[in-house]
Amino acid sequence: MRLYAIGDIHGQLDKLLEAHDRIQTEAGHDAVIAHVGDLIDRGPDSRGVVEHLMRGRDAGRNWIVVRGNHDRFLPAFLERPDWIDPGLSSGQHWIDHPGLGAAQTLASYGVDPGLDREALLREVRRAVPPDHARFLATLPLWHLHPLALVVHAGIRPGVGLLDQAEQDLVWIRQGFLDSDADFGPLVVHGHTALDSAAHHGNRLNLDGGAGYGRPLCAAVIEPRGAHLLTGKGRVPLVPEMTG
Template structure:
């Protein structure tokens, strides 16, 4: 048995198909100025390295907390017109959906940055709006939010897979096949996923849980570096089996 262990082959590193380079960003949270900087970094790197296929993966939480959710969505929608970008859904986009359906959830939304989103669209909510104001604010938001923003938010994906990599906002439920994951886990999971040390069927790239600097572990990479609070929006570049966090 000991001899067999000594000669066991190391697990292969996750890899992308030849010629593919992926640029991944998560948890922008209304920091349009930081997003603009990172888009310029991507453009400069593509011009320099000229990958055969460059794919940009944006992993959710585009809105709330930071100062300019509206401009963040404008930048992403403009980026989508290039045809090589994938846009995933985050729990904050799901929260906005919930508040549109039930304005009574606005108080909870404000606790996670919804006030800043409303203000970015030119609205002036009170800090503790009552029921009537909540309904009026969501009616006003539906009027002032451009149709292209609602369309964009309505077309977000839950995950994206390429080669040996699986991109998702929050993470995955251990023990469940990737194809059978629940939306709630993909958008919200934390401890059960973060504490799992074994490899999944694919290498998981995620955000959702802020860390001081990008974590590149054996089974996953967390690239949420709390941009709205730290001013640090991380870009992960992947080519072959090489992962580089900028």
């Protein structure tokens, strides 16, 4: 039994295609591949990433995609233009925050991000296909596989899976990253960007910082351990101390 998993994509379609090719070379087109969310923002082709994953879903690929905090921004803007995610400590809107990458996402849909707010909303509603917004808005918050729990940010220790709050599932850091609790299944997540994937025994962080120009991490989880998939082959992901 194997589970392949891919970290935060952030609009990096070329890197996603490369990761899929690497996995399919090893395991074929029927490989079970989990994506930990944050499909859009920062990178150059958020639209292409969404289209590629939707095509895979429609073709019946064994692809799991969970919802990241960034995946909420675009659908929310279309439905509730003034909504500000409470997870943002800055209190800034997705459109106005310079580090969130809204401009790149809008440009991938052919929208000029420099328009005034009213014109921008009108153009986004015209340019973004409804099925793209619906796909992002309806992604599951987690997926439980026999080998791992796949979630974007993590889970609140001591809280049952069915009682986890959405805000924690897509935003949590403090209380999860520093926990050495046995979560039961290995928690495979992203959200907190590193230089590369890191295994902490109870959790595996796959956000290698693709949104900041670093590699997109792809890994394979098996009953006896996990490996990072690289252009030179498998690299063991050895559990580190949490802290």
